[in-house]
Amino acid sequence: MKKIFTLMAVCLLALVSGCGGQQSSAPEPADKGPVELHVSAAASLTDVMNEIGKAYEQEHPDVKVVFNYGSSGALQQAIENGGAADLFFSAAQKQMDALDKQGLLADGTREELLQNEVVLIVPKEGGRGITSFDALTGDAVAHVALGEPKGVPVGQYSEEILTKLGLLDGIRAKAVYGSDVRQVLAWVASGEADAGLVYATDAAVEPSVRVVATAPAGTHKPIIYPAAVLKDTKHLDTAKDFLAFVSNDKNKERFAKYGFEGWIYNLSATAPRQPN
Template sequence: MKNLKKIVLSLVTIALLVLMVACGQSGNQHAATPIPTVTPEPTQAAEPVNLTVSAAASLTDAMEEIKAAYINENPNVTIDYIFASSGSLQQQIENGAEVDVFLSAAVKQMDALKNKGLLIDETRKDFLENKVVLIVPKNSTSVTGFKDLTSEAVKQIGLGEPTSVPVGQYSEEILKNLNLLDSIKSKVVYGKDVREVLTWVETSNADAGMVYETDAKISDKVKIVAHAPEGSHVPVYYPAAVIKASKNVDAATDFVNFLYSEKAKPIFEKYGFAFMVK
């Protein structure tokens, strides 16, 4: 009898052990399946782009600051500037220069490119306005207004070359409307762009000169003695556009849209331009 009890007890113990093992295996089967770790693919960097921007010389300082602001938001973009008179830049583009964006100091040059089918027309916009002023060396007292240009004390007057430099075209229009051009023509020396005229007056190589107000304001060596009278010349508007032959149309369009944006406005206004985009 005792042996029978031992046998029964052993069988019960074995059964319990088998049951415990089975439960353990069942628990393992229902354990949560670990989620495989997925390493995200790195974000692909934007393709590098180099833009060539031809801009009127009067935009030099403002555009350098614009470049820094734009590249800060678009680090894949590099920008090369060509600064010269608007007429010279127009001719370069007409002759096939690889340019992505053109910024002119007058609508005349932009219209010429439009008429030859060289622009992406929908990207064009007049976005800045400037003023024409008469300047003299900082310490000069011989000129206080346009009429003083006829004085014998004034030997040389700096103007932009009217055939290629917009400020020269505006200047001659102003002087004609003031009935002064014929009487001072013999004193006039013509500069290749507005910055050359500014330099002549800064160094007293010219007794007076006509430049944009924005150019005069960047120099501490000249002073403004007169603004062009209201109505004495057509408005000084600066248009921008993407060149149709650009190999970087998307990036170039994005850049001109930046020029038209509220982000660019305070930079241009800092240098004295009136921002026209509403």
């Protein structure tokens, strides 16, 4: 009987030791094995980022890049509410600043990458009497498509421009507000709106619209696109690598192809950040 109890004690000790060893084992590295990288990006980046994502996947077959496009304001709110995202590409500094203040960005990863401009567009086969921003107040214009100013950066820039030009009050009754810049673009392309304000890059990829005017210099803050890795990413190394990939020479050419004006490195180190 004493031998039986001794044997049971040895077995129990071995079992406990085994469990303890399992609890103390180190977790698997976050980037080991196939990675699904979630990228939240402003709607105006849709075409170029889709191309960049495919190029990255070709070079990194163990990574799948999943994009979530929308207005920068909506994407910001989703991130604040715990939505799954590894990187954020915003169309304005305001939304990135808000996440930065809350400590939601991975240290040292924020970059100011691109700049854009706002243009006035009309349907390709219509809007013959609209040749300038001033024409928006005329009787021939029934609907002006704008981004929703509370959460859509192009809407915020548009209101700034129209206010600076003294036109905002005169077109408020005509304004229809889109949930992101691509909705504004679609309304004008389809003829549902007589005119609209979008980024130059969006107008460049839509053959059913034409640009009739560009926002005059000094009528809005510089349109800067910042990007950053998010602090809660489970794939920090891959996210950093993707952000570096976006900045390489080949992708500079891709951004230029889609109409972005310039490429900006370390803007915060060379110029004061514009307040939003």
